[in-house]
Amino acid sequence: MDVFDAINGRRSVREFKPDPIEEDDLRRILNAGRAAPSAGNCQPLELVVVKEQTVKRLLASAAYGQTFIAEAPVVVVVCANVVRTARRYGKRGEELYCIQDTAAATINMMLAAYALGYGTCWVGAFDEGDVARAIRAPAGIRPLAIVPLGRPAEKPAPPPRIPLEKIVHKNVFGQRA
Numbered sequence: 001m002d003v004f005d006a007i008n009g010r011r012s013v014r015e016f017k018p019d020p021i022e023e024d025d026l027r028r029i030l031n032a033g034r035a036a037p038s039a040g041n042c043q044p045l046e047l048v049v050v051k052e053q054t055v056k057r058l059l060a061s062a063a064y065g066q067t068f069i070a071e072a073p074v075v076v077v078v079c080a081n082v083v084r085t086a087r088r089y090g091k092r093g094e095e096l097y098c099i100q101d102t103a104a105a106t107i108n109m110m111l112a113a114y115a116l117g118y119g120t121c122w123v124g125a126f127d128e129g130d131v132a133r134a135i136r137a138p139a140g141i142r143p144l145a146i147v148p149l150g151r152p153a154e155k156p157a158p159p160p161r162i163p164l165e166k167i168v169h170k171n172v173f174g175q176r177a
């Protein structure tokens with residue numbers, strides 16, 4: 001699939017078929033996350049692949065009752081190993097780079113999943129402590145996104161986007177491109 005088709009065709013999917021994910025597909029999706037850029041190539045990415053229903057339910061409840069999380073056959077919890085980046089970049093690495101790095105990995109995985117015919121949704125509304133406990137994250141590991149993954153059982157319409165002219169500035173703010 002063309003990269004632009006993936007970027008423009010991907011939608012947040014919140015209804016999933018129970019069909020299992022092919023292991024080879026899952027590996028390709030996780031590897032797409034691993035291929036993302038990271039500050040200084042520190043690679044703070046840590047991925048928890050959840051298939052156990054009990055853990056999925058804990059994640060759904062940590063995400064304030066977003067029950068669709070538990071309905072996906074696989075849920076990936078995208079985490080940052082904060083220490084890995086902070087060691088090199090200190091406060092900026094801890095507060096910014098490791099978050100940007102995991103965000104880049106998250107969208108890479110979502111686009112790869114879409115290209116393979118799977119649906120995903122980036123879930124960011126959750127209690128971080130509850131998610132950390134659900135996945136038994138050790139100290140220094142921050143869960144930053146929950147990504148349910150499965151064959152889509154819905155085909156959402158594209159939500160509106162702010163027109164390009166409104167967000168692009170010519171050289172400096174105040175001048176339109």
Ligand SMILES: Cc1cc2nc3c(=O)[nH]c(=O)nc-3n(C[C@H](O)[C@H](O)[C@H](O)COP(=O)(O)O)c2cc1C
Binds near residue numbers: 121122126158
């Ligand atoms: C950082 C972030 C957090 C999000 N958190 C949630 C969430 O907790 N629950 C949810 O259903 N969708 C969540 N979304 C998905 C957005 O609602 C969705 O991307 C947006 O409405 C645009 O729709 P699209 O993904 O189909 O283009 C989140 C997306 C991002 C990038």
